[in-house]
Amino acid sequence: MRKIAIANQRPGVGKTTTAINLAASFAFLGKRVLLVDADPQGGLTKSLLHDGYKGRTLYDVLQGISGVDDAAVPAEPRGFYIIPSSSELQGLEVELRSQKGWERRFKDAFKKLEGFDILLIDSPPTLSTMTVNSFVAANSVLIPLQCDYFALEGLPQLLKTIKLIKSSLNPMLEIEGFVITMYDRRFRFAPNIVSEIKKYFDEKVFETTIPRSVRFLESPVLGKPLLSFAPDSKGARRYVDLAREMMGKWEAVL
Ligand SMILES: Nc1ncnc2c1ncn2[C@@H]1O[C@H](COP(=O)(O)OP(=O)(O)OP(=O)(O)O)[C@@H](O)[C@H]1O
């Protein structure tokens, strides 16, 4: 089973958008995917379930009040499930810090996952309790980079954290890769930014880039991934390409 944390502490680079549309793409390709909203802000949850969701959440799972199965909500397409976030998670972040083994809460909660092929975790734009927990629970980290002048901003800190967790709590942890988001052809320096990113991270940069598209803004309004309401849009197709590219790399290793 693949367990992938999606992270970058720079805000607004497309982590949540990638989490939703990549998860939907994996499901479209026949995988069973569980997507966890580990951001107390709950952007992912609000995008897919809207405000006022009353069911079980990640908080309940981490507190042992609910099992993963009870908290998992089906999304579109078939095979895609989410574990919602809630504002209670904010308090838990602080509370956990004083407890022994706080870094492993996530790992323990999602250890026995039957019936899923892929676990994706959408992390908050911080290197906080939830992010550290997701790095301990995951096998790899997928890092979205927004295609602008600040693409690499704050990255050394993120890479240092990943290295630290790998050398201590999770020796399995790898970098899944870097995905360039919000690529805009009208921005004449976009190709320069892509080559700069490739200069640093080489084959770890996915060939598939995600275009900037206003269609992504429709997604939370409709409460669905792009693939569900605009399957032929460039944005939806690129996330399917990304899912295929990732799966291709996994098969190459086997
Ligand atoms: N490819 C894209 N084209 C156009 N808009 C996009 C694209 N990807 C994301 N956005 C928009 O950019 C904003 C930030 O995206 P998103 O919420 O996915 O980022 P994030 O990294 O999860 O943010 P945060 O750090 O706050 O959690 C949202 O309004 C989203 O709709």
Ligand SMILES: [Mg+2]
């Ligand atoms: Mg987000």
